[in-house]
Amino acid sequence: MSYEPRPGIPFDEIDTPALLLDLETFQRNVDRMAHFFADKPSSLRPHAKTHKCPQVALQQLAAGAIGITCAKVGEAAVMAAAGITDLLIANEIVGPTKIGRLTDLASTTSLIVAVDDPDNVVALSRACTAKGTSLRVLVDVDVGMRRCGVLPGEPALAMARQIAKAPGLEFAGILAYEGHLVMIPDAQERAQKVRDAFAPLAATCDALQRDGLPAQIVSSGGTGTYDMTGTCPPITEVEAGSYVFMDSTYLRIRPEFESSLTVLSTVVSRPTRDRVVTDTGMKAITKELGWPQPLDVPGASVRSLSEEHGTLVLEDSASVRLRPGDKIRFIPSHCCTTVNLYDRLHVLRRDVLVDIWPITARGCAQ
Amino acid sequence: MSYEPRPGIPFDEIDTPALLLDLETFQRNVDRMAHFFADKPSSLRPHAKTHKCPQVALQQLAAGAIGITCAKVGEAAVMAAAGITDLLIANEIVGPTKIGRLTDLASTTSLIVAVDDPDNVVALSRACTAKGTSLRVLVDVDVGMRRCGVLPGEPALAMARQIAKAPGLEFAGILAYEGHLVMIPDAQERAQKVRDAFAPLAATCDALQRDGLPAQIVSSGGTGTYDMTGTCPPITEVEAGSYVFMDSTYLRIRPEFESSLTVLSTVVSRPTRDRVVTDTGMKAITKELGWPQPLDVPGASVRSLSEEHGTLVLEDSASVRLRPGDKIRFIPSHCCTTVNLYDRLHVLRRDVLVDIWPITARGCAQ
Numbered sequence: 001m002s003y004e005p006r007p008g009i010p011f012d013e014i015d016t017p018a019l020l021l022d023l024e025t026f027q028r029n030v031d032r033m034a035h036f037f038a039d040k041p042s043s044l045r046p047h048a049k050t051h052k053c054p055q056v057a058l059q060q061l062a063a064g065a066i067g068i069t070c071a072k073v074g075e076a077a078v079m080a081a082a083g084i085t086d087l088l089i090a091n092e093i094v095g096p097t098k099i100g101r102l103t104d105l106a107s108t109t110s111l112i113v114a115v116d117d118p119d120n121v122v123a124l125s126r127a128c129t130a131k132g133t134s135l136r137v138l139v140d141v142d143v144g145m146r147r148c149g150v151l152p153g154e155p156a157l158a159m160a161r162q163i164a165k166a167p168g169l170e171f172a173g174i175l176a177y178e179g180h181l182v183m184i185p186d187a188q189e190r191a192q193k194v195r196d197a198f199a200p201l202a203a204t205c206d207a208l209q210r211d212g213l214p215a216q217i218v219s220s221g222g223t224g225t226y227d228m229t230g231t232c233p234p235i236t237e238v239e240a241g242s243y244v245f246m247d248s249t250y251l252r253i254r255p256e257f258e259s260s261l262t263v264l265s266t267v268v269s270r271p272t273r274d275r276v277v278t279d280t281g282m283k284a285i286t287k288e289l290g291w292p293q294p295l296d297v298p299g300a301s302v303r304s305l306s307e308e309h310g311t312l313v314l315e316d317s318a319s320v321r322l323r324p325g326d327k328i329r330f331i332p333s334h335c336c337t338t339v340n341l342y343d344r345l346h347v348l349r350r351d352v353l354v355d356i357w358p359i360t361a362r363g364c365a366q
Numbered sequence: 367m368s369y370e371p372r373p374g375i376p377f378d379e380i381d382t383p384a385l386l387l388d389l390e391t392f393q394r395n396v397d398r399m400a401h402f403f404a405d406k407p408s409s410l411r412p413h414a415k416t417h418k419c420p421q422v423a424l425q426q427l428a429a430g431a432i433g434i435t436c437a438k439v440g441e442a443a444v445m446a447a448a449g450i451t452d453l454l455i456a457n458e459i460v461g462p463t464k465i466g467r468l469t470d471l472a473s474t475t476s477l478i479v480a481v482d483d484p485d486n487v488v489a490l491s492r493a494c495t496a497k498g499t500s501l502r503v504l505v506d507v508d509v510g511m512r513r514c515g516v517l518p519g520e521p522a523l524a525m526a527r528q529i530a531k532a533p534g535l536e537f538a539g540i541l542a543y544e545g546h547l548v549m550i551p552d553a554q555e556r557a558q559k560v561r562d563a564f565a566p567l568a569a570t571c572d573a574l575q576r577d578g579l580p581a582q583i584v585s586s587g588g589t590g591t592y593d594m595t596g597t598c599p600p601i602t603e604v605e606a607g608s609y610v611f612m613d614s615t616y617l618r619i620r621p622e623f624e625s626s627l628t629v630l631s632t633v634v635s636r637p638t639r640d641r642v643v644t645d646t647g648m649k650a651i652t653k654e655l656g657w658p659q660p661l662d663v664p665g666a667s668v669r670s671l672s673e674e675h676g677t678l679v680l681e682d683s684a685s686v687r688l689r690p691g692d693k694i695r696f697i698p699s700h701c702c703t704t705v706n707l708y709d710r711l712h713v714l715r716r717d718v719l720v721d722i723w724p725i726t727a728r729g730c731a732q
Contacts, residue, residue: 003440003463003467003732005463013463014463015461015463015464015467015732016461016464016732017731017732018732049673049674071673071674072645072674074369091634091645091674092634092635092690093634094632094633094634094635094645094690094691095381095382095632095691096691097369097371097379097380097381098381098382098632101369101381116635116637117635117636117690119689119690119691120690120691123691140635142637146641147635147637147643147672147675147677148634148635148637148643148675149635149637150637179672266460266461266464267460268457268458268459268460268514269458269460269482269483269506269513269514269515270483271482271508271513271514271515271516275512277513277514279438279457279460279731280731281731282652282654282703283702283703283706283729283731284731286648287654288648288653288654306513306545307415307437307702307703308415308437308438308457308731309513309514311513323485324458324460324483324485324486325460325461325462325485325486325489336649336673337648337649337673340649340707341706341707341729341731342729343729362729363649363707363708363709363728365383365645365646365647365649365650365674365707366369366381366382366383366384
């Protein structure tokens with residue numbers, strides 16, 4: 001059923017809605033982030049939840065990333081099948097079916113996983129022992145986000161000790177995502193709050209060291225905080241993801257990266273002078289962080305997205321000549337959820353389609 | 367990479383997040399809507415944008431639906447490949463690539479398509495003539511939604527005349543979706559506004575009749591208005607979609623249908639007494655119409671969805687024994703966009719997995 005455009009065509013001949021990736025901009029983003037970490041004590045382990053695409057992960061690794069972060073076992077399985085080793089699943093993996101899939105995968109590749117519950121530690125240990133495999137395990141510590149995780153200090157220490165004693169498991173360190181801070185608009189405030197959030201974690205890591213349980217890995221950070229978290233002891237690695245593509249939300253606070261990802265749309269109707277309707281609705285671009293931002297249409301803004309249509313209004317409708325069949329590109333407000341709607345990235349060089357990368361882990365929410 | 371559960375297992379052994387369909391409830395919904403139309407002058411042509419699944423469409427047709435409505439060429443191609451004929455694409459199909467795909471498909475199955483632009487009529491006619499195929503064409507009329515469409519009266523008449531004269535095209539009637547009315551909470555107000563919206567359309571249809579261009583098809587309606595629109599002249603067929611699954615939004619205004627679709631989740635963390643975190647975030651259940659509604663957890667409500675997690679708060683946390691590994695089902699607030707995140711429906715009969723239906727048109731936004 002699926003339509004595949006022929007490489008070599010100009011981008012505006014690709015059928016729509018379609019996800020476009022500008023290769024050179026993408027590579028500049030990859031290199032810029034890699035360059036930042038080149039002389040830092042911490043390292044980059046980019047998050048694959050953003051792109052779900054082995055081709056992107058391989059470019060990140062080639063630029064110096066030490067491994068790949070995943071959100072789900074299914075994503076890690078896709079990355080492992082592409083030959084990528086040293087995978088961190090930055091999440092709790094719970095329940096017999098999923099733990100079975102996790103330990104199957106651990107038999108073929110090196111996996112790191114997070115825990116925040118003593119029963120889960122027992123279940124992981126039993127599954128590893130039964131299968132003759134092992135897992136490296138991080139204690140998920142809540143540094144203020146109030147999602148998963150145990151608190152710093154004694155709760156984190158107790159869980160580290162439990163892991164260290166559990167057959168089949170190796171205590172490898174701490175996962176501590178400051179997701180509540182990554183989008184604070186003011187950079188100084190963001191940096192200060194990052195330092196404040198990680199102060200108790202530093203004390204916990206010192207106590208672990210004294211206990212003979214050094215945290216080899218302390219994983220944290222996102223595109224909004226990579227330079228703050230990445231230079232904040234005791235962080236050893238940063239999980240930034242969105243920097244490869246960027247979106248209108250992160251572009252506002254991270255101007256050092258560029259927009260490499262757009263959604264190509266077709267105008268399907270211009271029923272009135274001031275109204276333009278595209279074929280790109282909520283099933284082709286997400287809106288939970290705001291409206292998509294149209295490129296190269298002065299005075300145009302999205303007024304609404306329905307399932308299959310996007311409606312734009314025009315400030316100065318007389319000067320905009322858009323007609324049905326014309327193409328418009330949009331910068332998504334949230335790249336991660338938008339990419340998860342598509343099966344492929346159309347890779348462009350100087351506006352010509354040069355490759356198609358399958359988004360192999362699209363929909364791998366399990 | 368994908369994990370496929372073995373039919374015969376109880377639903378709570380299916381890995382999560384997973385889309386569950388209760389077969390008997392689904393079939394009651396299908397039959398109830400078919401029964402409504404059995405003695406009405408109008409017919410049911412259900413919208414496949416909701417389910418994107420040929421197995422669902424085939425049950426709708428078996429119950430008496432006269433054909434299937436699609437939003438996109440890609441969806442229609444999936445339905446046609448499953449042997450389903452008489453497909454209405456309730457949308458403008460614009461641009462050479464997409465018109466090429468449309469006319470390719472029209473060479474193998476009977477297609478109806480909508481237009482609202484004279485240049486698009488010319489392009490469709492040329493493409494049909496060049497390929498030696500034909501299309502049945504509806505004029506898309508704006509009855510107040512202010513998305514696509516020409517206005518009732520002279521603009522609609524002019525376009526009908528243009529279609530009737532265009533080689534390769536057959537004027538087949540009107541598309542007039544009252545999408546701005548389908549969710550009005552008060553049923554009486556909704557019914558009155560439906561009557562008001564369609565009054566000018568009735569006059570347009572009378573004028574078409576006098577012109578010797580009778581509208582064989584006047585297509586409209588949704589789950590929120592099926593009984594109002596379906597009994598309102600000049601409507602001949604109704605495009606309702608969501609009634610097969612229902613969601614918490616439509617359940618509030620359409621209690622005669624039942625919730626057949628849920629998302630199965632696993633609790634991955636209970637870091638505090640009053641906080642429960644699941645593995646079901648925005649990539650597994652959508653939130654544009656509201657939070658997912660948890661089943662069988664008294665006093666629980668969703669507080670937030672991040673990409674990969676859902677966080678619930680509990681009113682009476684002491685009485686809720688949920689632990690990591692426990693399963694929770696959610697009713698989505700919007701079934702159509704949630705289904706589009708998944709590759710398969712897990713079909714249950716009395717809580718046992720009896721079949722897996724591929725959501726073959728998932729992601730077919732082109």
